[in-house]
Amino acid sequence: MKEWTIGELLKETKDYLVKKGISEPRLSSELLLADILKMKRLDLYLKFDRKVTQDELDRYRDFIKRRIKGEPVQYIIGKTEFFGLSFHIDRSVLIPRPESEFLVEKAIDYFKKRDGGIIIDIGTGSGVIGISVAYYSPNVKAVLSDISEDAIRVASLNAEKLLEVGDRFMVNKGDLFEGIEEKGDIITANLPYLNREQIDNLQKEVRSEPISALYGGEDGLDLIKRLIDEAEERMNEGGELILEFDEAGKEGLEIFLKNKGLEYTLYKDYNNLYRYCIIEY
Ligand SMILES: C[S@@+](CC[C@H](N)C(=O)[O-])C[C@H]1O[C@@H](n2cnc3c(N)ncnc32)[C@H](O)[C@@H]1O
Numbered sequence: 001m002k003e004w005t006i007g008e009l010l011k012e013t014k015d016y017l018v019k020k021g022i023s024e025p026r027l028s029s030e031l032l033l034a035d036i037l038k039m040k041r042l043d044l045y046l047k048f049d050r051k052v053t054q055d056e057l058d059r060y061r062d063f064i065k066r067r068i069k070g071e072p073v074q075y076i077i078g079k080t081e082f083f084g085l086s087f088h089i090d091r092s093v094l095i096p097r098p099e100s101e102f103l104v105e106k107a108i109d110y111f112k113k114r115d116g117g118i119i120i121d122i123g124t125g126s127g128v129i130g131i132s133v134a135y136y137s138p139n140v141k142a143v144l145s146d147i148s149e150d151a152i153r154v155a156s157l158n159a160e161k162l163l164e165v166g167d168r169f170m171v172n173k174g175d176l177f178e179g180i181e182e183k184g185d186i187i188t189a190n191l192p193y194l195n196r197e198q199i200d201n202l203q204k205e206v207r208s209e210p211i212s213a214l215y216g217g218e219d220g221l222d223l224i225k226r227l228i229d230e231a232e233e234r235m236n237e238g239g240e241l242i243l244e245f246d247e248a249g250k251e252g253l254e255i256f257l258k259n260k261g262l263e264y265t266l267y268k269d270y271n272n273l274y275r276y277c278i279i280e281y
Pocket residue numbers: 093094095096097100122123124125126127128129145146147148151174175176189190191192193212213214223
């Protein structure tokens with residue numbers, strides 16, 4: 001039987017994934033192999049001549065089969081990177097997107113000028129936004145809330161690992177603010193915001209993510225509008241609500257905010273699309 005080195009295996013796998021039309025073929029093959037070999041991805045390059053054992057090869061082949069069926073790498077290996085931290089994830093939560101790091105940056109900037117406080121992260125999913133803010137901001141407690149029981153389980157695991165058990169975080173299961181007693185200095189929310197048409201046109205890979213994490217009603221703004229309505233009472237004075245939305249909902253969102261007389265600023269993402277809204281209280 002042929003013995004494979006890391007270098008040979010990566011090349012062969014990449015070519016195979018290209019033929020099968022899989023996105024990011026080289027990156028996929030590297031991340032999956034690095035996970036099997038318990039190495040950092042870039043360390044593979046230092047060990048190109050290392051032989052892969054039969055057991056490692058069998059497990060790698062299983063991973064590749066799942067990748068070819070369209071399963072995202074992050075679900076296969078059960079983890080993802082966000083804001084320089086490693087988070088556990090599974091199929092019950094959305095795969096965090098790098099775009100959402102903007103919310104974390106803005107929240108960290110806010111707390112830099114203050115001595116601690118509370119961040120409430122609504123629709124927390126795996127907890128990435130709230131946990132990252134608390135991780136990098138001394139004396140900040142994260143309240144992590146989601147309507148999904150599974151998301152709360154995943155967020156708890158991540159919070160226990162990164163913030164340690166104690167008074168740095170609490171988790172809550174509920175519809176938006178339901179069940180939360182604390183008021184927030186910062187409220188972050190990356191709630192489902194895709195509209196009906198966008199959901200109908202989702203790419204195959206995104207379809208493996210939970211639809212309840214993506215669909216925001218006919219115009220994509222159902223939950224965001226409800227959240228804005230409720231946020232004022234849940235916010236300490238001088239606080240900020242930091243939201244992610246989709247550019248398709250920009251006009252509807254602005255009409256809603258203006259009607260309510262709220263002070264807000266919209267920001268674009270690195271694709272030059274409006275994606276973020278900060279409301280000051
Ligand atoms: C787009 S995902 C974002 C997850 C995470 N914040 C992130 O950025 O990776 C939206 C999350 O909102 C949650 N959600 C949906 N409806 C909700 C509601 N009414 N109240 C609270 N959370 C909700 C979903 O369960 C899902 O975890």
